[in-house]
Amino acid sequence: MTNYEHDRAVDLIMRRGVEDIAARDAAWLESHLSRCADCAEYAHLAEGTGELLRSVAVTASPALVAATQARVRARAEELREHQARVFLVAVSFCIGVLSSTLSAWLWWKFGGWVAERIGLPASYVAPGILLFWLLPAIVIAVLMLAFPRPLLERSFMISLGGEREGEKR
Amino acid sequence: MVATAFSALAVMETEEAQIARGLRRRDPDLLDALIEQYQHRLLRYLLHLTGNRATAEDLFQETWLRVLEKGHLYDGRNRFVTWLMSIAHNLAIDHLRKRSPDSLDEMREPEDGAAFEPEANGPSPLDVAVARQEHEMFDAALSKVRPLFREVLVLRFQEQMKLEEIAQLVGIPVATVKTRVYRGVMALRPALKGGAQ
Numbered sequence: 068m069t070n071y072e073h074d075r076a077v078d079l080i081m082r083r084g085v086e087d088i089a090a091r092d093a094a095w096l097e098s099h100l101s102r103c104a105d106c107a108e109y110a111h112l113a114e115g116t117g118e119l120l121r122s123v124a125v126t127a128s129p130a131l132v133a134a135t136q137a138r139v140r141a142r143a144e145e146l147r148e149h150q151a152r153v154f155l156v157a158v159s160f161c162i163g164v165l166s167s168t169l170s171a172w173l174w175w176k177f178g179g180w181v182a183e184r185i186g187l188p189a190s191y192v193a194p195g196i197l198l199f200w201l202l203p204a205i206v207i208a209v210l211m212l213a214f215p216r217p218l219l220e221r222s223f224m225i226s227l228g229g230e231r232e233g234e235k236r
Numbered sequence: 237m238v239a240t241a242f243s244a245l246a247v248m249e250t251e252e253a254q255i256a257r258g259l260r261r262r263d264p265d266l267l268d269a270l271i272e273q274y275q276h277r278l279l280r281y282l283l284h285l286t287g288n289r290a291t292a293e294d295l296f297q298e299t300w301l302r303v304l305e306k307g308h309l310y311d312g313r314n315r316f317v318t319w320l321m322s323i324a325h326n327l328a329i330d331h332l333r334k335r336s337p338d339s340l341d342e343m344r345e346p347e348d349g350a351a352f353e354p355e356a357n358g359p360s361p362l363d364v365a366v367a368r369q370e371h372e373m374f375d376a377a378l379s380k381v382r383p384l385f386r387e388v389l390v391l392r393f394q395e396q397m398k399l400e401e402i403a404q405l406v407g408i409p410v411a412t413v414k415t416r417v418y419r420g421v422m423a424l425r426p427a428l429k430g431g432a433q
Binding site for chain 1: 278396
């Protein structure tokens with residue numbers, strides 16, 4: 068007998084019982100097992116392993132199942148809330164971008180109109196409006212660069228929030 | 237017969253597709269039902285893989301949380317159980333690697349041993365005692381089998397999975413699955429022969 072035959076027999080032994088094997092293959096396997104003691108022993112061992120493994124009773128306790136279901140539900144709720152927050156932030160961002168673009172355009176037009184009225188050249192008006200538009204962001208950026216720690220530290224932000232709450236009271 | 241097979245396939249596809257849709261929506265009722273349906277199979281697999289009930293129960297919960305979080309990745313083309321087990325497999329491997337980074341062979345935990353309750357399968361007390369002894373011998377032998385082999389034995393013989401499904405689940409070639417099944421069975425030979433005597 069060749070190695071190929073033994074390999075084929077082992078493959079069929081592993082597959083039978085779970086997968087459909089052709090009647091011709093099943094007949095060939097039976098014939099091979101009747102002639103090959105090693106493969107027959109392997110088939111017997113595989114059958115015994117399967118029987119013993121299937122007879123092992125492992126059950127999940129109802130408490131474990133209930134605890135898992137509760138954890139999954141709580142996490143699903145968390146994820147849903149997180150998703151809603153992300154959606155709100157995304158919508159706010161889009162509205163912010165739209166409104167700032169629109170207002171920038173309006174200011175630009177307004178500046179042009181004022182410049183036309185008072186007779187100023189556009190080369191003065193355009194940088195002026197740009198500076199006016201960017202100034203708050205520039206000031207905040209400079210402040211953050213100058214005082215990086217207190218402005219960025221969480222404790223500072225929290226204390227700021229606490230003070231504000233205290234002021235309200 | 238062919239028509240029956242086709243209709244069974246169609247039902248399976250529908251079920252898997254429904255599960256995929258539900259998981260994308262993170263439907264809590266569907267998840268409750270799935271936990272109920274697969275509770276024993278999943279715990280049994282994890283218990284065999286880790287050899288420790290407490291660890292298996294922790295991983296059981298983690299697996300379902302991962303199913304919830306990664307549910308959108310399940311496309312419904314394969315059986316849900318294969319996908320579920322692959323999540324459990326990855327979590328268990330991560331857990332065991334953390335405990336023993338060098339080798340998965342060293343991952344049996346101290347309280348290993350009589351983790352499995354054998355079913356009473358004989359009418360007389362003597363039969364029950366003999367069956368229990370056989371199971372104990374088998375469990376002891378199984379606990380000594382390398383986890384890599386034990387895992388494929390459980391998936392093949394207990395969970396009745398196809399070799400290709402096991403290969404997909406564990407992330408190894410089918411030829412490797414066959415080698416592991418073969419060597420796993422051969423590693424149990426002394427216990428099986430002892431039990432047969």
